[in-house]
Amino acid sequence: MVPKILVFAGSIRTGSFNARLAARAVKELLEAGAEVTWISLVDYPMPLYDGDLEADSGQPENALKLKRLMMMHQGVFIVTPEYNASIPPLLKNALDWISRVRERNEPPLAAYRDRVFALGAASDRASGGIYALLALRQMLEIGAGALVIPEQFSLARASEAFDEMDDLKDERAKALLQRVVQRLIETAQEQV
């Protein structure tokens, strides 16, 4: 079975390091034989989560759309920036809404179950967004009951990490990204 993998970054900034890393992950996934959907959260704007708004206005259409899209894939690769040792509000808000929206007869947190997640982060700092990776893993595994592969990809000094073709300069980093991609594909193939 050719696994379907959804890829997105937690940044919509022009020139985002994480969007560039997501693009790199897409290339590796395609080369490893996956079917890939690559999206940007800019196309899924959502209001800031607020229980009153949810009660008054119902479920945001874009949260439903993104949830449905996740459910059409066996794997999801999320690449996140680090903001104050956690994940940015853009990503947290989207993931929170997806944990709330439900369609008829659907169990809670359906988009987080029956599929597998892989995580990456890029930062210009030496720590490579490691706290964002931890925060995202905590949210997905403990908060949403998702399966997240143990391998993860952290890119430090991101402003110097890409060559002119947007490939990773460091061979070890490239090999690690390939390992994450391989494990994601293998685990996604088990999610039928």
Ligand SMILES: Cc1cc2nc3c(=O)[nH]c(=O)nc-3n(C[C@H](O)[C@H](O)[C@H](O)COP(=O)(O)O)c2cc1C
């Ligand atoms: C509010 C805020 C907090 C930040 N906190 C951190 C941090 O804790 N660790 C870190 O490595 N970078 C931090 N940064 C820098 C981001 O990693 C940097 O802006 C990065 O380029 C964002 O990702 P992007 O390039 O994909 O947009 C912070 C940036 C902002 C705006």
